[in-house]
Each structure stands twice: as C-alpha cells, then as structure tokens.
Amino acid sequence: MKRRVTWRRPVLALGIPLWLAACDRPEEAAKARPETEDGTVVATKSDADVPPWLSPTDPMEPARWLASRELGRPAPEVGSQADHLRHSLARAKQVFIEDPRMVANRTVQLGQMLTEAGMPEPYADLLDGLEAVAAVTTRKQLYGEMCQQYYNTRRQGVDRATALARLTERYAAQGSGDDKAGPPPASGDAPGPAPGTAR
Numbered sequence: 001m002k003r004r005v006t007w008r009r010p011v012l013a014l015g016i017p018l019w020l021a022a023c024d025r026p027e028e029a030a031k032a033r034p035e036t037e038d039g040t041v042v043a044t045k046s047d048a049d050v051p052p053w054l055s056p057t058d059p060m061e062p063a064r065w066l067a068s069r070e071l072g073r074p075a076p077e078v079g080s081q082a083d084h085l086r087h088s089l090a091r092a093k094q095v096f097i098e099d100p101r102m103v104a105n106r107t108v109q110l111g112q113m114l115t116e117a118g119m120p121e122p123y124a125d126l127l128d129g130l131e132a133v134a135a136v137t138t139r140k141q142l143y144g145e146m147c148q149q150y151y152n153t154r155r156q157g158v159d160r161a162t163a164l165a166r167l168t169e170r171y172a173a174q175g176s177g178d179d180k181a182g183p184p185p186a187s188g189d190a191p192g193p194a195p196g197t198a199r
Helices: 004-034 062-071 079-095 098-116 123-134 143-156 162-175
Strands: none
Touching: 062 079, 062 098, 062 123, 079 098, 079 123, 098 123, 098 162, 123 143, 123 162, 143 162
C-alpha cells in the first residue's frame, strides 16, 4: 500500500497546479473577447487605427471615418463634423449609385488629389458640392466619374464655384434629356477612369 501512496503524491502534486492554471484561462479568454448582453462575441479594433481606405469589413461608420481621415486622428462618433458628414452621406445615397462607403473613399481620394495639386478643400464641401450637381439630374449618377470631372475642371485653373457651375450646367442638360449619352468631358479633360482604384 505504501507504493500507491508514493505514486499518487507526484501525480497530485503535478495535476493540481495544471488544473489551477487551466481555471484561469477561461476568465482571460472572456476578457480578450468582449461579448454583447446576449452573449454574442464582437470584433474589436483600436480607435487609434484609422485605415487609409474604408473596406467593406471595417467596423467604422463611413461618416466617422471621413471625419477621422480629415482630422488625422479618430473623430468622436457624435460631433458637428461627423454629424454633418452623416447627413451628407445620407443625401448622397439618393443621388449617387455608389454606397456610402465607396462615396467616402472617393471623397478622400479626391481631397488628396486636390491637396497635392495645391487646391485643398474640406471633405464636407466636396461632398455637398457634388451632391448639388447630381441633384439637378433625373437619375442617379456615378460619384467616382463626377469626382474625376470635378478634378479635371479644377486643374484647368478655375475656382471651386466655377467648376461646380460648369458641372451643374452639363448635368442639368443630361437631366433634361438634351444629352442622352451623359455629360461630355470639359474641354481639355483627359478621358480616363475615376480617380484611383475601387476599394
């Protein structure tokens, strides 16, 4: 019988610490995976991470992402900038074919191109100006195409108001049925795809 007792002690001595160590792991795992009230595990991403492009899997709302990109840091979910962009993107859904995520990506891209050309504009101004142009037509427009036309018109040396007026005139003719094929490129516009790649 002494053999049994000797044999069990080392096993128990080794087994108890392993059992206690395993008991701590579920708590650590629970802390690492936040859950909603109904027990669903949710993905988390640091607010410090503002991606350069908003992908379909990014959890950040397009309006907040746009505001964050312009600020260069995470923007609050509620605030004048994010709220304004949220309303602008809601209006954009009514006049543009692309979804709010794609409109947000194109807006950032256009803003970067204009800044590189020495003509910076706030994202909200770009979005609101191009929405006003699209609103004069009777059908939804391609936002990326309109961004390219706006950029090309600005590169001709005209100011923001003149560029928007020219686009409005062209798109109004399209909306009235005068131009069934879409707006013609402005003189000097190089034909080409919308700025950048689709993301």
